[in-house]
Amino acid sequence: MLNLLNALLRTNAETEILEFKTAEQGFDKNKLGQYFSALSNEANLANKECAWLIFGINDKHKVFGTKITDRTLNEYKQEIASNTSPTSNFINTHRVNVEGKQVLMLQIPPAPKGMPVDWKGHCYGRNGSSLSALNNQERERIRLQNYVSDWSEKVVEHATIDDLFIGAISEARKQFKVKNPTLKIEEWNDIKFLNKAKITSQGKITNTTILLLGKPESEHFIKPAVAKITWILKDRDNIEKDYEHFGCPLLLSVNQVYAKIRNLKYRYLPEGTLFPDEVDQFDPFIIREALNNCIAHQDYTLGGQINLVEREDGILIFVNSGAFIPGCVEKVVAADAPETYYRNPFLASAMVGLGMIDTIGSGIKKMFVLQKDKFFPLPSYNLDNNQVKVKIIGKVVDINYARKLAQSKSELTLQEIILLDKVVKGVTLLNAEIKMLRGKGLIEGRKPNFHISSSIAESIGEKPSYIKHKGIDNEYCQNMILKFLDKFEVGNRQDFEEMLLDKLPDVLSQQQKRNKIRNNLQSLKKQKLIEPQGKLWKMSKPKN
Numbered sequence: 001m002l003n004l005l006n007a008l009l010r011t012n013a014e015t016e017i018l019e020f021k022t023a024e025q026g027f028d029k030n031k032l033g034q035y036f037s038a039l040s041n042e043a044n045l046a047n048k049e050c051a052w053l054i055f056g057i058n059d060k061h062k063v064f065g066t067k068i069t070d071r072t073l074n075e076y077k078q079e080i081a082s083n084t085s086p087t088s089n090f091i092n093t094h095r096v097n098v099e100g101k102q103v104l105m106l107q108i109p110p111a112p113k114g115m116p117v118d119w120k121g122h123c124y125g126r127n128g129s130s131l132s133a134l135n136n137q138e139r140e141r142i143r144l145q146n147y148v149s150d151w152s153e154k155v156v157e158h159a160t161i162d163d164l165f166i167g168a169i170s171e172a173r174k175q176f177k178v179k180n181p182t183l184k185i186e187e188w189n190d191i192k193f194l195n196k197a198k199i200t201s202q203g204k205i206t207n208t209t210i211l212l213l214g215k216p217e218s219e220h221f222i223k224p225a226v227a228k229i230t231w232i233l234k235d236r237d238n239i240e241k242d243y244e245h246f247g248c249p250l251l252l253s254v255n256q257v258y259a260k261i262r263n264l265k266y267r268y269l270p271e272g273t274l275f276p277d278e279v280d281q282f283d284p285f286i287i288r289e290a291l292n293n294c295i296a297h298q299d300y301t302l303g304g305q306i307n308l309v310e311r312e313d314g315i316l317i318f319v320n321s322g323a324f325i326p327g328c329v330e331k332v333v334a335a336d337a338p339e340t341y342y343r344n345p346f347l348a349s350a351m352v353g354l355g356m357i358d359t360i361g362s363g364i365k366k367m368f369v370l371q372k373d374k375f376f377p378l379p380s381y382n383l384d385n386n387q388v389k390v391k392i393i394g395k396v397v398d399i400n401y402a403r404k405l406a407q408s409k410s411e412l413t414l415q416e417i418i419l420l421d422k423v424v425k426g427v428t429l430l431n432a433e434i435k436m437l438r439g440k441g442l443i444e445g446r447k448p449n450f451h452i453s454s455s456i457a458e459s460i461g462e463k464p465s466y467i468k469h470k471g472i473d474n475e476y477c478q479n480m481i482l483k484f485l486d487k488f489e490v491g492n493r494q495d496f497e498e499m500l501l502d503k504l505p506d507v508l509s510q511q512q513k514r515n516k517i518r519n520n521l522q523s524l525k526k527q528k529l530i531e532p533q534g535k536l537w538k539m540s541k542p543k544n
Contacts, residue, residue, distance in 0.1 A: 001094045005105060008052060009061050016042035016126040017051035022058045023066050023104075029079045030120075034131060036080055036108055038124035040088060040117040041134050043110035044142055050091055050110065056103035059129070065101025073104070078430050083120050086112060086325055113145040115325075151300055152208045152347035156221045159205040161190060163221065168213040168249035172197065175251075175354040199350045207300070208347045212354070214248040225300035229253055229291070229308065231260045236313045250295055251354065258287055261310055266395055281314055281394030283370045286379075289363045290390050292356045294320035296348050297388070314394040324388045329381045333365045334415055367392075368414060378421045416442065423450050477504075477520045482529065482539075490536045496521070 008018060019035055021027060032053075039051035056066035073093060080089050091107040111117040116139055118124075125134035169190055176197050177185055185193055194200040199209050210218050211227050219227050227250060233242040244260065246253035265278045294306045299322025309317040325343060326332050342348040351357045358366075364379075371378050375396055382389040412420070419433050423443055429450065437443040443450045477500060484491050484499060496517050504513040521537065524530045531540045 001096050001105060002098070005054070005096050005098070005103065008054065009057070015129065017046055017048055018054075019052070019129070020054045020057045020059050020061065022064050023055035023068065024064050025067055026072060027055065027068070027076075029076065032076055033080060033083055033119035034122075034124045036088070037084065037117050037119040037122070038126050038131055038134070039108045040111045041123060041138070041142065042126050043108065044113075044116075044145075045138055048110060051108040053106040053108060054103065055106065056098075056101060063099050063101055063103065065098075066104050067102075068104055075431055078432060082328065082330075082430060082432060085118050085121075086115050087328060088117050111142060114143055114149075116142045150344065150346050151225070152206065152211075152344035153201060154207050155201060155204045156207060156210060159210065159218065159221050161194075161205070163205065163215055163218040164209065164213045165215045165249045165252070168251050169194075171251055172199070172213060172354055175356075179353060179355050197350065197353050198346070199353075201346075206346065208344075208350050210248060211295070211300075211347065212249055212251045212350060216247050216249075219248050222300070224303045226303055226305045228305040229257050229294075230305055231257050232307065232309045233260075234309060234311050236311070238311070241312075251356070254288065254291055254295070254356070257291060257308060258284075261287060261308075261316070263287075263394075264314075266314075279374055282316060282392060283374075286367050286370055286392055287316070289357070289367055290316075290318045290379075290392065292351065293363065293390075294318055294388075296351050296357050297325070297343055298322055299343060299386075302386070316392045316394070318388075318390045318392075320388050321386065322388065323386055324381070324383045328383075329364065329379075330415070330418060333368055333418065365414075368418065372414065372417055378418055416440070474516075474520055474523070477517070478524055481520065481524060481537075485530060485537065485539050490533065490538045492536050493517070493521075496537075 011018060017039055019039060035053055039053060043049075043051040055068060057063050077089055081087055088109060088111075091109050093107070094105040096103045096105060116123045116134060123134040123139060125132055125138055173185060173193060176193070177183070183196075185196070188196065191200070191203055194209065194213075195203060199212060200206060205221075207222050207225070210221050214221070214227070227248045229246045229250070231244050231246070232240060234240055246256050261282065263280050263282050263284075266281045291306075291308065298304070298306060298320040302321040304321030307317075307319040309319070311317070322343060348357065357363060367379050371392070377393040380391040380393075382391070416437070419429065419437055420442060422429060422433075423437075429437070429447075434443075434447065434450070437450075480500060481491075481496055484495065488495075497514060500517055501510070501513050504516055521530070525532070528540050530537050
């Protein structure tokens with residue numbers, strides 16, 4: 001790395017893919033994100049393996065050194081991951097000793113093909129060594145890199161309009177008319193309609209055409225891709241009870257899958273007029289949005305199918321193959337604009353024209369709002385294993401808590417509710433999220449075992465629940481141990497665990513509770529108040 005740094009220093013000046021910053025004590029996070037976006041995009045345009053941001057050296061190549069710690073560096077990484085789209089981060093970070101001073105080398109990846117990297121919704125570039133907005137020409141150069149590889153636009157050789165299902169074409173006409181009421185589509189023949197609806201390409205059948213409108217037996221045209229949605233019914237013990245497969249045409253299969261879901265009525269406990277008497281467990285919009293998103297964003301090159309698991313305890317799970325391109329769901333919910341890139345742009349455009357998905361990218365946000373307004377748990381996204389797995393819960397987990405939260409905390413923003421929903425579910429929070437919630441007094445506890453703060457608990461009448469989650473403090477725990485030994489003279493770990501385990505915070509696991517008891521015993525020992533006697537403990541001073 002020292003040899004590489006020396007090679008970079010031999011460069012006469014900063015370039016589009018190389019930036020030096022003094023950063024002796026630290027660096028502004030927002031400015032760091034802008035440089036990350038710019039250097040990443042320029043590395044893509046220059047067809048380079050990476051770009052470099054060097055801290056501890058100024059643009060005149062004078063070495064100052066930097067005192068940025070690993071902890072601060074991790075915070076920088078979290079900021080980059082949270083605010084770039086598509087989500088990106090440093091390839092690596094290297095510390096190099098130069099003239100007895102520490103220099104930090106940040107290795108930045110090129111923007112993915114077809115996807116300029118933005119920072120908080122804005123794409124940055126470089127004009128020589130100056131930071132600037134990525135100009136339109138450069139933006140299009142990046143976007144067009146992936147244009148020819150759109151699987152959904154690929155023409156299917158030897159397929160004709162005879163390979164399409166007449167009923168699906170008829171339904172497509174109806175839906176297209178809804179979106180375009182002023183067009184006289186009844187005067188168009190099928191070929192003209194399919195071209196106008198952007199389902200075919202210049203009269204030729206595409207992968208999109210087969211997916212949405214193909215006859216069931218036409219699926220072989222798109223192999224190894226699979227045009228299939230599998231519905232699976234499981235009982236409360238996660239044991240499969242029933243299943244059914246649905247193939248081409250997917251335009252009609254969506255309604256058939258929807259009809260399989262037992263969307264029962266959920267009845268609230270009556271109390272005034274805050275809650276309606278009953279609502280659907282699952283809002284129809286949420287089901288269709290989640291299912292159509294699976295179709296639109298599936299990576300068909302992986303050969304996987306779309307799965308919808310319905311559980312009898314009021315849970316739906318949607319699964320499709322392929323990474324979640326925006327990177328994180330919170331970013332999509334908070335965004336004021338749609339994503340700038342789709343995996344299957346031709347397919348997405350056709351589905352927009354048929355009213356299957358939203359053209360402004362607000363569908364996911366609406367799913368969150370609908371669940372919030374019914375006081376149901378918010379949608380959960382699992383993005384592991386190159387899949388997108390969405391869980392929708394069609395019931396109130398804690399009716400009293402939901403009711404009181406709705407009454408007294410209506411001023412909470414959707415972002416805050418999403419983060420508090422994470423706390424309730426035990427999901428790990430980013431440092432920036434923790435800082436925001438702590439700053440507003442919404443959570444308490446130590447990482448990773450957070451719980452809702454006492455101020456919220458008091459305002460919603462859940463003080464007993466708060467105490468149960470917070471548990472007893474160390475001082476109380478140690479006093480209990482001392483009182484036990486004062487009365488019984490000796491005691492072992494099992495005695496103390498039996499006395500204290502159920503009084504410790506519910507957010508702790510059983511092992512964490514045992515560790516807390518052990519730590520308190522050691523604390524009392526250091527204070528010379530108790531001492532070990534084999535496997536027993538006794539008071540250090542004799543009883544008075």
